[in-house]
Amino acid sequence: MNTALLIDEVRLTPILIADPPLLNTQGVHQPYTPRLIVEVITRGGTTGVGETYGDGKYLELAEPLAQALVGRSVSDLNGLFTLAEEVCGDSRAADERVEAGGLRGVQTADKLRLSVVSGFEVACLDALGKSLGLPVHALLGGKVRDSVEYSAYLFYRWAAHPEGGEQDGWGAAVDPAGVVAQARRFAGEYGFSSFKLKGGVFEPDQEIAAIRALAEAFPGQPLRLDPNGAWSVETSLHVAEQLKDVLEYLEDPATGTDLMAAVAAGTDVPLATNMCVTTLAEVPEAFARGAVQVVLSDHHYWGGLHRTRELAGICRTFGVGLSMHSNTHLGISLAAMTHVAATVPNLDYACDSHYPWQTEDVITTRHVFKDGRLTVSDAPGLGVELDRERLAVLHRRWLADDGTMRERDDAAAMRKAEPEWVTPAIPRW
Numbered sequence: 495m496n497t498a499l500l501i502d503e504v505r506l507t508p509i510l511i512a513d514p515p516l517l518n519t520q521g522v523h524q525p526y527t528p529r530l531i532v533e534v535i536t537r538g539g540t541t542g543v544g545e546t547y548g549d550g551k552y553l554e555l556a557e558p559l560a561q562a563l564v565g566r567s568v569s570d571l572n573g574l575f576t577l578a579e580e581v582c583g584d585s586r587a588a589d590e591r592v593e594a595g596g597l598r599g600v601q602t603a604d605k606l607r608l609s610v611v612s613g614f615e616v617a618c619l620d621a622l623g624k625s626l627g628l629p630v631h632a633l634l635g636g637k638v639r640d641s642v643e644y645s646a647y648l649f650y651r652w653a654a655h656p657e658g659g660e661q662d663g664w665g666a667a668v669d670p671a672g673v674v675a676q677a678r679r680f681a682g683e684y685g686f687s688s689f690k691l692k693g694g695v696f697e698p699d700q701e702i703a704a705i706r707a708l709a710e711a712f713p714g715q716p717l718r719l720d721p722n723g724a725w726s727v728e729t730s731l732h733v734a735e736q737l738k739d740v741l742e743y744l745e746d747p748a749t750g751t752d753l754m755a756a757v758a759a760g761t762d763v764p765l766a767t768n769m770c771v772t773t774l775a776e777v778p779e780a781f782a783r784g785a786v787q788v789v790l791s792d793h794h795y796w797g798g799l800h801r802t803r804e805l806a807g808i809c810r811t812f813g814v815g816l817s818m819h820s821n822t823h824l825g826i827s828l829a830a831m832t833h834v835a836a837t838v839p840n841l842d843y844a845c846d847s848h849y850p851w852q853t854e855d856v857i858t859t860r861h862v863f864k865d866g867r868l869t870v871s872d873a874p875g876l877g878v879e880l881d882r883e884r885l886a887v888l889h890r891r892w893l894a895d896d897g898t899m900r901e902r903d904d905a906a907a908m909r910k911a912e913p914e915w916v917t918p919a920i921p922r923w
């Protein structure tokens with residue numbers, strides 16, 4: 495056994511990062527959002543870093559796993575999953591319903607645990623890669639491309655949060671002209687050439703108009719619309735009919751396999767999802783019924799980079815497309831996404847990333863998109879370095895918070911502007 499790979503210490507650092515007032519069907523992002531930074535330190539003196547969701551229900555599961563991991567090897571990645579099953583227990587937050595705050599589909603006990611394990615898996619891979627002098631993509635079998643394409647993630651948004659907070663200079667976007675202006679800036683600054691609009695915010699016809707305006711401004715470029723399951727089958731089919739000539743895919747127009755299958759049966763526009771199929775248990779029925787044509791994997795809730803590759807194999811087997819979903823995240827997760835994306839041959843679409851919306855980070859050198867792409871790092875591990883000063887600042891913000899921001903709650907944030915707001919019932923339109 496290589497004792498240098500044994501884990502001597504695991505550090506968990508919950509942080510709050512600034513988040514702009516991005517609108518979605520359930521409300522608006524809070525001024526700060528929680529993330530959890532995981533560090534594993536080996537006996538050989540190498541530190542590996544990982545990142546995952548930071549709400550209380552994830553922290554609760556991460557703590558016993560961090561303790562149990564000491565003495566294990568960073569190379570024991572399969573054992574990590576068994577260990578998590580043994581020590582984490584089922585989260586009190588687990589249920590089968592679509593998660594209210596994060597728009598990430600069901601939140602079963604398995605999925606919550608996998609979301610936590612993913613942060614540890616990435617940290618172990620980073621430490622293992624650094625110890626062996628190999629990039630993470632090499633530990634996953636090697637890259638099949640040198641750069642990974644990302645798409646612009648457009649949001650309706652306000653210029654500022656109702657209660658103030660950090661302003662990012664992007665201004666408001668609440669109509670087609672605002673959406674096009676935002677897209678032009680994304681294209682100009684980052685070189686993105688495909689565009690996803692987060693919908694489910696305004697009446698569907700207003701969102702159709704925004705996509706039409708994008709199609710006019712960027713003729714022939716791939717466009718996507720994602721209302722996070724806010725529409726009925728009828729509304730979904732109306733939107734699909736109106737936009738069938740310009741949409742690359744429609745993402746989660748309706749909620750659940752039954753409704754998605756009904757929409758898919760009525761249109762040729764491919765349906766993508768990060769809500770209908772987010773666990774292995776949901777795959778057989780959704781694929782058999784043709785409810786989704788593209789799965790947006792997310793290494794956090796699918797359980798890390800190896801599990802993402804397993805999902806890719808399943809999609810390949812069934813002829814279902816694959817891309818990547820993103821929630822608010824920092825540079826560690828973006829590095830992890832890029833490494834795994836580089837190894838998947840059937841990554842058929844540009845990946846989502848919230849990264850351009852994040853003004854804060856915990857790595858020393860931020861990632862830079864060029865021509866809408868990130869170069870795959872060949873440096874050992876993930877190829878990122880933790881900025882300890884920034885980490886400490888963002889952790890102090892988490893410590894100082896009275897609990898309001900430690901749980902993502904888009905409806906609560908919306909109530910600051912509209913006191914009567916409640917999470918809209920679905921279908922909303």
Ligand SMILES: O=C([O-])C(=O)C[C@H](O)[C@@H](O)C(=O)[O-]
Nearest residue numbers: 518596597720768820821822
């Ligand atoms: O593609 C998606 O559904 C998402 O990115 C979900 C996110 O929660 C998004 O809606 C957001 O950040 O408001």
Ligand SMILES: [Mg+2]
Nearest residue numbers: 720745746768
């Ligand atoms: Mg989505």
